Amino acid sequence: MIKKEYVTHKREPFFQIALDYIKDDSKVLDIGAGNGDFSKYCDRDDFYLYDGNIKTVEYLKKYHKNVFHGMLPVLPFENEFFDVIHCSHVVEHLQPQDMYDFLVNVDKVLKTGxxxxxSTPLLWSGFYNDLSHVKPYRPFVFEKYLCGIHLESLTRSPVSINYKKERLEFRYLNTSKELEFYSFDKNIFVRVFLSCFYRLKKRGLGIYSKTGYTIVLKKNG
Known part of the structure; x- marks a missing residue:
């Protein structure tokens, strides 16, 4: 069942997923903070914001207490320091080895519990429109390297086996409009399909593609 609130490329519905796990006294690290949209959404100025763009960091320091400049996979924080680590649209910019090292460092600075x-995109038609995108990582990657699933097929040592998947929500794009290109196709089978499709569309139905997801993992002892 597709949840209509996730048929969007806006980030706010997925910010809310993270906010559901944040308490008033939580120490939160936002990796790839950008303009600080996540902390603004949560109405907090005490999050730890980490970004690789020095101009962005200088801007964030005007409005936030804890702002740090650095490049992944490095996370220059104390071990077991954070209650929640939020990372939105960052890991798709990492090479596989950097991704692995990133998970190692995340595990170090995240508290037990x-x-x-x-949040990250999947491989969809627009993924490589951004030239900084390196690789789409499917959610099962995190389950394999952090949750101890299918260890026999790993090519690297697991980062941990102590995490549990708490939640997984996919992001969707309504791709119904893409079919309008075929409206003038003379093939009878195509026209019959489109006829059925447009009838369903009038009833509020459509064709949806998974374009990304948000996964929540809990670090257990």
């Missing part, structure tokens, strides 16, 4: 929330 803490939550890791990652």
């Amino acid at each position: 803490g939550y890791l929330v990652i």
Whole structure:
């Protein structure tokens, strides 16, 4: 069942997923903070904001207490320091080895009992329109390297086996409009399909593609 609130490329519905796991006294790290949209959404100025763009960091320091400049996979924080780590649209920019090292470092700085929330795109038609995108990582990657699933097929040592998947929500795009290109196709089978499709569309139905997801993982002892 597709949840209509996730048929969007806006980030706010997925910010809310992370916010559900944040308490008033939680120490939160936002990796790839950008303009600080996540902390604004949560109405907090005490999040730890980490970004690789020095101009962005200088901007964030005007409005936030804890702002740090650095490049992944490095996370220059104390071990077991954070209750929640939020990372939105960052890991798709990492090479596989950097991704692995990133997970190692996340595991170090996240408290036992803490939550890791990652939002990232899947491989869809627009993925490589951004030239900084390196690789789409499917949610099963995190389950394999953090939750101890299918260890026999790993090519690297697991980062941990102590995490549990708490939640997984997919992001969707309504791709119904893409079919309008075929409206003038003379093939009878195509026209019959489109006829059925448009009848369903009038009833509020459509064709949806998974374009990304948010996964929540809890670090257990």
